[in-house]
Amino acid sequence: MEHTLIQAVIDAEQQLRSAMVCSNIETLHDLLADELIFINHLGHRVSKQEDIALHQSGLLSITSIALSGMQVHAYGDCGLVHVNADITANYQGAESNGCFAFSRVWLKKGQKVQVISAQSTPVVA
Template sequence: MDTKQQIEALELRLIAAMKTSNVPELDVLLADNLIFTNHNGHLVTKQDDLETHRSGNLEIYSIDTSAQLIEVLNDTTAIVSVVKDLSSDYDGHISVGIFRFTRVWHNSGGQWQVVAAHSSQLVS
């Protein structure tokens, strides 16, 4: 499997883990030093993200992917840009919209993890 195929598979694992709030899987896929800027401009750490899933305050109803672009820079870095049609409930607030996510995957010691991510809401 080439690097692009590996990243495609990891993206599928990440979305599946997000949908089911699979904290152990998210813990593996997200780097400890994750920097994530959400669509509100707030900085979210790995621990923040895991706690959101662990607490049950987040329920993702659906995530549909389109316009995925994967750029492999080298054996250790890949960038993903993807559009997601997302509906969720976060702490009692329903959110429905179309978002563009950019994720940076880094391979350290043979393990790919998300080290940085950003989301922007395109349509609400």
């Protein structure tokens, strides 16, 4: 089961990356848990609804995300991800390009996994 959960989380991470770049609201809705709390690179707590609204409104526009150094660990029904992301984006009218370290907690719910907690930290060279 651990290997199956890890593979599901890896697959979901790729789906999330793609959905963020394309602002695919339907996929984001499926991958983000209703109780999501995301602490963004500015230290702000963002809910699922707020995150999706940023994509819908165009206040968040992501051109590219390149993931590296992904580590995934399974703990019961949870998958923990640590990954670096080199992102080219515009956030609330300002360039937000750079490398960010992400931590995400994925929870297995039935046959799918959803992000319930996430945090982004700028990586300073």
